[in-house]
Amino acid sequence: MTDSTNGPDPATRSDQAARFAPGRRIGILGGTFDPVHYGHLVIAEQVREALSLDRVLFVPAAIPPHKIGVAITPAEHRAALVELAIAGNPSFAVSRIELEREGPSYTADTLQALTDEAAPRGVAPDLFFILSSEALAGFPNWHDPDRILALCRLAVVQRPGSPLPSGTELAARFGRRADRIVTVETVPVANSASAVRDRAAAGLSIRYLVPPAVEAYICDHRLYRSDNPSEDCPK
Secondary structure (H helix, E strand, C coil), rough: CCCCCCCEEEEHHHHHHHCCCCEEEEEEEECCCCCCCCHHHHHHHHHHHHHHCHHHHHEEECCHHHHCCCCCCHHHHHHHHHHHHHHHHHHEEECCCCCCCCCCCCCCHHHHHHHHHHHHHHHCCCEEEEHHHHHHCHHHHHHCCHHHHCCCCCECEEEECCCCCCHHHHHHHHHHHHHHEEECCCCCCCCCCHHHHHHHHHHCCCCCCCCCCHHHHHHHHCCCCCCCCCCCCEE
């Protein structure tokens, strides 16, 4: 059971649901999730279906490397929002692996930890790290991109205004490593966490941008409402 006021029961918020059997096809969707919104859920579900994934792990970042020094919502709130958003989908799970690790939340370290976790069972998991076509453009500048490609394949989805790269473009940019990248056609959702935060901060409705339970949690905990802490949420 979950409660939209207090968030998920801590007993259900462990990584037990996120641990996976060796050899399974696992999607990894990382991010700040500040807050999680329908765009994240659409991408996760459509990539899961297209690539026949057994599970998609949502991995909230503790300290996003590109947001060091930037104020973000406390991790416990962001993780609780993800738990609420994915409730009811047995193919989705939350991993707290980055929340429990000190320092910047580097993707290479997370993938290594997930791979090491499965190693004693004898078969490596088949990992697909989900990212946008826009993010792929900056991928060579990520922390240890070669190790990322050795540990997983990239599942690239298009973002409004940033089309999917062709096979020729991938070969030109990544050479032999292009075979570690797959593109997935999804329905682009023109939604962003910053837009949700801005509307909530302005006292505007975020209905239909986030799941109802997420909307209720944001309202009940007065997230993003620092300028109007006592004002009622939009009805």
